[in-house]
Amino acid sequence: MMSLFDPFHGRINRLQWWLLQFAIxxxxxxxxxxxxxxxxxxxxxxxxxxxxxxxxxxxxxxxxIYMNFSTCLNRLRDTGRSGFWYLTFLLPTAGTGLMVY
Known part of the structure; x- marks a missing residue:
């Protein structure tokens, strides 16, 4: 649960990310x-x-928004991407496709 509030907490796997999204x-x-x-x-x-x-x-x-930002930064870092990838959500249509890929 610390991953909800601390964007630099540690590692979360895909299942934990989805569970945290449902919690949010x-x-x-x-x-x-x-x-x-x-x-x-x-x-x-x-x-x-x-x-x-x-x-x-x-x-x-x-x-x-802050809790989503924290969990997404943790997950992106665990997949080997920079936190700046989170900003691709702001791109219309292309951002969602890039994040899903």
């Missing part, structure tokens, strides 16, 4: 559900967000 997904879903129950206002107009809701969603989003 679960944390994201849990964070969104928690935000809905704690900060959503039933009386607000449709489509508007409260300040607490926006802050909570921003925190969950930043946490999810």
């Amino acid at each position: 997904f679960g944390i994201a879903i849990g964070g969104m559900i928690t935000t809905i129950f704690l900060f959503a206002d039933k009386n607000s107009p449709e489509g508007s967000r409260t300040t607490g809701e926006m802050i909570s969603l921003g925190f969950v989003f930043c946490l999810m």
Whole structure:
């Protein structure tokens, strides 16, 4: 689990990477559900967000991106690639193909 928060932690294999990705997904879903129950206002107009809701969603989003970044850097380093390969995710269509390959 240390690989979720420390991008230079050590080695993770493919199975561990996938399990950590599912954990990140679960944390994201849990964070969104928690935000809905704690900060959503039933009386607000449709489509508007409260300040607490926006802050909570921003925190969950930043946490999810950081954990994904950490696990991907560990996995890329274990496969003999530089961490800069993570930036290929930013390339539309080509980035995903390069990472899968």
